[in-house]
Amino acid sequence: MKIPFAPKSAGAQSLNRCVKAVAAQTNKHPEEVALLLTYFFEELACEVARGRMVTIPGFGAFGSYLHKPRNGDVPFGQPTFSACRPFRNEVRFGSAGAGASVTHAKMRNHRRNHHTSSRSTTEVSRTFTTMQTARKHFKATLRQLHVDYYEPPPRC
Numbered sequence: 001m002k003i004p005f006a007p008k009s010a011g012a013q014s015l016n017r018c019v020k021a022v023a024a025q026t027n028k029h030p031e032e033v034a035l036l037l038t039y040f041f042e043e044l045a046c047e048v049a050r051g052r053m054v055t056i057p058g059f060g061a062f063g064s065y066l067h068k069p070r071n072g073d074v075p076f077g078q079p080t081f082s083a084c085r086p087f088r089n090e091v092r093f094g095s096a097g098a099g100a101s102v103t104h105a106k107m108r109n110h111r112r113n114h115h116t117s118s119r120s121t122t123e124v125s126r127t128f129t130t131m132q133t134a135r136k137h138f139k140a141t142l143r144q145l146h147v148d149y150y151e152p153p154p155r156c
Helices: 014-026 028-047 086-096 097-113 128-143
Strands: 055-056 060-067 076-083
Touching: 014 028, 028 055, 028 060, 028 128, 076 086
Parallel strands: none
Antiparallel strands: 055 060, 060 076
């Protein structure tokens, strides 16, 4: 399954494996699961952007943090995530020793590449735009496969 904007390296296929596992557990097509995830992540981003905290029991909480620069620049919001204890314990006791250091390096690189100062301010990319493009791709694939999928009513 091709996921738009996802890295194509063999090491970056975790999202693909997760989507396929959920599809197998729910007896749905992988593109259907991915389509639903785009709606979920878009709504999650909207709620956090509105200054609300979104808590997923047993997993964690997403929220925003108002960063006040020391040099007097304009304050700006940063997304934050706080993992719940069950999720932290699953990662802590289930992770392989060698794999954890590789993951740490990948996370550090991701933070560095997606830091607010790593791109010019004129280049604005919204979660909505990315999710909308991904949805178009998944819907086209589902139509080619003749799979019926749920189309929610348009939002205001």
